[in-house]
Amino acid sequence: LPHRGAQELLEYHGGNGDRHTALTFAAMRGHVQVVEYLLETANKILPHRGAQKLLEYRTEEDLTALMLAAREGHLLVTERLWRASENLHDVLFGPEENEFDNEVDQAYDKLQEKLDELEEELLGFDDRSEVDGDSDDSDWPSDEAREGFGGLRPMTTEEENEKSEIERNVEAISKIMTELEDILNTRNPDSALILAQRGGHSDVVKFMMNHGDLSLKLLKTADKDGYSALMIAAEQGDLEGVKLFVHNPQGTGERFLAKSFRKKVLMDYEAVLDNDDPLFSMHLELIASPTALGLARKKGHSDVVRFLEAAEEYCTIDRQTTNGKKMMKRAVRKRKWKAALLLVEEGGNRLDATLEERAEKALEFAAKTGGSVDFFRDLRRLHPGLVLGAHHAQYEFFQAAVTEQVEPLRELTDMVGTDIMNCRDKAGRTPLMVASRGGRLQVVEHLLSTVAGRSVVTAVDSAGQTALMMASEEGHSDVVSCLLESSIKPGHREEVVNVKDHKGETAISKAIRRGEWQIVKQLDASGNQVFEHAQQDFFKAVTRGKLGLVKHYLSLCDRLIECKDTMGRTPLEAAGGHSEMVEFLASLE
Structure with missing residues (x-):
């Protein structure tokens, strides 16, 4: 072929359709030998960067050859393209900027302009000058009094209110800008990891999760709907995938449990610019995606739900320490049973002990701070040979007695005797x-x-x-x-x-x-005891005309009708002017 010959063939992509090159087609089909040949040939005959230009090429879908291989689940091709890429960031992630990011950028810039204006107004309150000599300053303090204000006149009540309003608006706008920054810092849609998880290709996912900081960055990415790989795995019911993302080698997967954001921002920032009262006119609406836990619940994946509930509790205990024993102790002390069970079941990388030893350690902590019936039951499920004694369940037994929960009392009695x-x-x-x-x-x-x-x-x-x-x-x-x-x-x-x-x-x-x-x-x-000790209370009821109470005392001891008070009076004599009382007592005599 004349001129550039094979170079044109390697770089050629169809003018219509998906605009594939030979490499993207081979990667998508999983032809590892063809991929290796094309990479080797490209490095020989393409000038400058060799095969790197082909590796970074994107199809109409904005996907590189590596992303296509990951999406289709071709592990060998994914590994080969991974090793061949000099700049993995350019071949693993979606485009750095998109329409959503541009919208957020514009909103951020407009809010920044408004914030600058408000801060200028605040500075104006500090630049107040003394009242001109020709003006009527009878309402202002004397020269000596003004010295207490640094030579400036004091603010009126109206000015103080205006300043406070501006300060509140500055605080509100700053808070929203911080949220926008968080969104921009964590978005990078449709990474190779997202594509592999969406396709259910666990071997490709595992390969990508073993590359340090790059794996961590992949974990932060989300698709066009704001779904991370963890959320997709939860929605699919892929428990092993969920565990892989939460217990990733960097130990930081728990931070991605909390929330994500859909690819939509609604902001009435024009009201912020034009309205005199931005604190009440401005609003930023972030359409929150369901959490991984929410998606798992919606789809009915009970095993994933149980794990994620435990993981969410787990990351509230102490995100700083990596000491598994301390975390176990804190989980039990704070009655975070799901987190404690997660450490028992999945904590081999944090606690240097067998599952049985971890279960016994959790039981030991529960004996000191108390454990729930469900916790004991689940510990026995994990470690059937676990021996529970009365001292382990004592705290919970007392709690059940105090709160009148009979069923836990039965279960605990069955468990420990x-x-x-x-x-x-x-x-x-x-x-x-x-x-x-x-x-x-x-x-x-x-x-x-x-x-x-x-x-x-x-x-x-x-x-x-x-x-x-x-x-x-x-x-x-x-x-x-x-x-x-x-x-x-x-x-x-x-x-x-x-x-x-x-x-x-x-x-x-x-x-x-x-x-x-x-x-x-x-x-x-x-x-006898009522007759001996209740006479005083009985006579109080008689003299006060409390007929119902008198009848109650007599029902307890009918001999009270025979007693006399300290003045020697009978009940009838003590009844005085209470006609109903007199009539009732007279009928008894």
Whole structure:
């Protein structure tokens, strides 16, 4: 061929259609031998940069040969073109600028102009001069007083308000400009990685993720809709791909979990330029793409959802430290169970231990700070041989007792055995005591349904108090009934009711002190205690005409009608002018 001969053949691309060269066609079809031949020949016969010109050539779709090979999943061709490229940035990424970026640039420039104008106005407030000698300065301070303002007159209230408004507008515009900068700094659409992941070519993706900073830059790219490779993998349900991006060799994949932005910006910046009140007229609307987690949920990929939920928790623990043990401890302490499980399951690169050892370490931390039922269940799923003791689940057992969650109590008892019924808090209280004090009837009933639970009814805390004392003092009559009926053996009632704490008080004396007469009657079926201690309260109700309350006292102990007050009066005599009370008491006599 005359003149440039083979050079023209190598560089030739069709004038219509996709405008492919021989190299882009061969790369797209996966013909590795043809690709190698074309690269070798180009380096021999093309002047200046040899094959680099062919490697950087882009088709009508704006794709290089390497990007086409990645999109179609041809690993060998991708590797060969990767090695041959002197400037990988020019062959791996989409165009540096696009219409979207130009729109953002224009908005940014216009906002910068407005910001400059506002800052000039702010400077004007500092350039106030003294009042001219000919002007009427009667409203301004004297010369001595003006010296306190540096020789300038003080601002009026109107000027102070105007300055504050401008300062708020400057702050608002600056914030939006920062967001625009973030968008421009993280966009580079349709990289080779995006194309490979979109095509589901995991081998090509893995190859690209092992090249240090370049891999990290690929991770930051997004397609025309604002979807990163991580988001695409999540949408596809590609769990291995998601894990690869999150646990990339640079350890920085977690930062890409938060959000992305669609390729659209709506900004009414003309209002900013023309309106006197830009703080309320200006708006920037970034159309947020779904997160990777949101896409996985939408598509119903439960395994990906579970992993990403854990990964999101994981990156909130501590993004600085790489010490896996510290991260595990913080995850458990902050009750970030999904993150802790992720470290157990996927933390081999952060914790120098086997999965079983990591599970035992997580359980050890949970014993100190508490662990959830689901956390214990999942730990056992990962490590079936894991042995849970009462001390591991004690914190969660108490929490369930306090919040009246019966199902977790059942599950924890099944997991660790009935010994957990006798665990103690720092004050020496059992779960039954805690539930009784709080009036948690369902919890009390559940605990008393087991032999182990009934065995601790007579147990005392560090102050010598029983569960019955606590329920009596707090006025929980239903709990008192449950404790008396479900747990006290026949013939032992008096023994349990009359137990004294370290202050010498019994359950009855506590109820009497608090005026819980219903409970006093429950504890003393004879009514003697009510008759002995409730007389004063009974006479108060009589003299004040509280008929309903009087009837209540008499239902607890009918002998109260026979008592007399300190003045020797009967209830009827003390009723005074309360006609209904007199009529009722007279009927009893």
